[in-house]
Amino acid sequence: MTQNIDAILAAARHHCNETIRPEVERWNQHRQWPRHASDKAAALGLTGLYAPAEWGGQALPLGEGIRVYEELGKGDGAYAFALSMHNICTYAVCGFGTDALKNAWARDLTTGRKLANFSLTEPQSGSDAATMYTQARINGDGYWVISGAKAWVSLAGEADIYLTVVKTSDAPGHKDMAMIAIPKGAKGLSFGPRYDTPSYNFLPVGEMYLDNVMVPPENIILPIGKGLQGSLMAIDIARVSIAAGCCGLMEAALDMALSYTKNRRMFGAAALDLDGIQWMLGEVSTDLEASRLLYRAAANALGTLDGPLLAAHAKRFVPDAAVKAANICTQAMGGMGLLSSYGMDRLSRLAQMLRIVDGTTEVSRVVIGRALKKRAASLPDVEVPRGFGQT
Numbered sequence: 001m002t003q004n005i006d007a008i009l010a011a012a013r014h015h016c017n018e019t020i021r022p023e024v025e026r027w028n029q030h031r032q033w034p035r036h037a038s039d040k041a042a043a044l045g046l047t048g049l050y051a052p053a054e055w056g057g058q059a060l061p062l063g064e065g066i067r068v069y070e071e072l073g074k075g076d077g078a079y080a081f082a083l084s085m086h087n088i089c090t091y092a093v094c095g096f097g098t099d100a101l102k103n104a105w106a107r108d109l110t111t112g113r114k115l116a117n118f119s120l121t122e123p124q125s126g127s128d129a130a131t132m133y134t135q136a137r138i139n140g141d142g143y144w145v146i147s148g149a150k151a152w153v154s155l156a157g158e159a160d161i162y163l164t165v166v167k168t169s170d171a172p173g174h175k176d177m178a179m180i181a182i183p184k185g186a187k188g189l190s191f192g193p194r195y196d197t198p199s200y201n202f203l204p205v206g207e208m209y210l211d212n213v214m215v216p217p218e219n220i221i222l223p224i225g226k227g228l229q230g231s232l233m234a235i236d237i238a239r240v241s242i243a244a245g246c247c248g249l250m251e252a253a254l255d256m257a258l259s260y261t262k263n264r265r266m267f268g269a270a271a272l273d274l275d276g277i278q279w280m281l282g283e284v285s286t287d288l289e290a291s292r293l294l295y296r297a298a299a300n301a302l303g304t305l306d307g308p309l310l311a312a313h314a315k316r317f318v319p320d321a322a323v324k325a326a327n328i329c330t331q332a333m334g335g336m337g338l339l340s341s342y343g344m345d346r347l348s349r350l351a352q353m354l355r356i357v358d359g360t361t362e363v364s365r366v367v368i369g370r371a372l373k374k375r376a377a378s379l380p381d382v383e384v385p386r387g388f389g390q391t
């Protein structure tokens, strides 16, 4: 049964307080995806946020559903990221999948019985996604036979289905790209050792190898020619989701710093009574308010012409603000901010990871720069004096 956004946000808050926060340190020590936790998230309706009700989803508009990651991000940004990726893939299967694919997978995905990953990045192609080379050829029976390697695959080996971007010819560029769903059990699919990350150890991330993996044509998500374009639309949703998760992270860092500094005595008063400490934390608080407004505006613009640019603004601004927030809040706690038990180091590492995943801060700057050039072209010319280097 579908729930309204207030009920879903309350469920996400409950999941954060009852499951993520108390358990995340243990998850990191065990270095294993907490499937029991994502099962609990599923039972609360958090694994089918945007999927239609007929497939068991919550049918929330993107602008509303994305707020869930702010709640989950208060617990852990990497966990929020993984669930956001699953939700976007589930949305893609329900929205673009063939009837056969939907019948086989949609309900299992919306109910979280199965988890999904999106695989675009390759060892030689991260920001420059158009230089990927994993290739599919279509055999005489219409089956897709895929060979290549993907890198930085989140939930590697843990997800049950991988929405994989492939090329379908040797031609350079993206005009031959498609996206196809590959089940974990497909013959020829294997995973490398997981990357040794400094934190968020419960999230398995690693390489995925495809050696003549054969997939039926009904597994197509995006047809030839639409693979990159469709992926970029998915990445816009992911960018705003990351910004939402970063707001949760900033709030967690700020609350920890406030809880500590109100009790730490120095110079005859609480640390929080010092103007300097208030100014530091006040700056974090302003950044958090600005970040929230920005990601929510970007979320509401998804699917419109303004969507990609606002998503780039959100992905550029908010993770940077989160890195700054984690550093300032650590500093405000002095030496204690460095101890693992307060969790500030974990937040710093998560914030840095969130600057990179789903398109780096610099790539967002490139998108913003292109929009500025377009705007400049529409503005009246202002004369550059002779000898000052005209274009």
Ligand SMILES: Cc1cc2nc3c(=O)[nH]c(=O)nc-3n(C[C@H](O)[C@H](O)[C@H](O)COP(=O)(O)OP(=O)(O)OC[C@H]3O[C@@H](n4cnc5c(N)ncnc54)[C@H](O)[C@@H]3O)c2cc1C
Pocket: 117, 118, 119, 120, 121, 125, 126, 127, 128, 151, 152, 153, 154, 155, 205, 353, 356, 357, 358, 359, 360, 361, 362, 363, 366
């Ligand atoms: C924890 C984690 C999980 C991930 N999960 C997935 C996943 O599930 N699926 C998936 O497909 N990918 C995933 N990724 C990959 C992620 O999207 C890439 O790491 C990201 O796109 C950057 O690519 P890269 O790491 O190859 O960096 P590079 O592309 O090598 O970039 C190196 C540096 O150059 C900068 N740069 C790039 N272009 C420009 C430019 N034009 N001007 C100036 N500077 C520039 C970058 O910002 C960066 O600082 C994950 C990454 C991480 C860290």
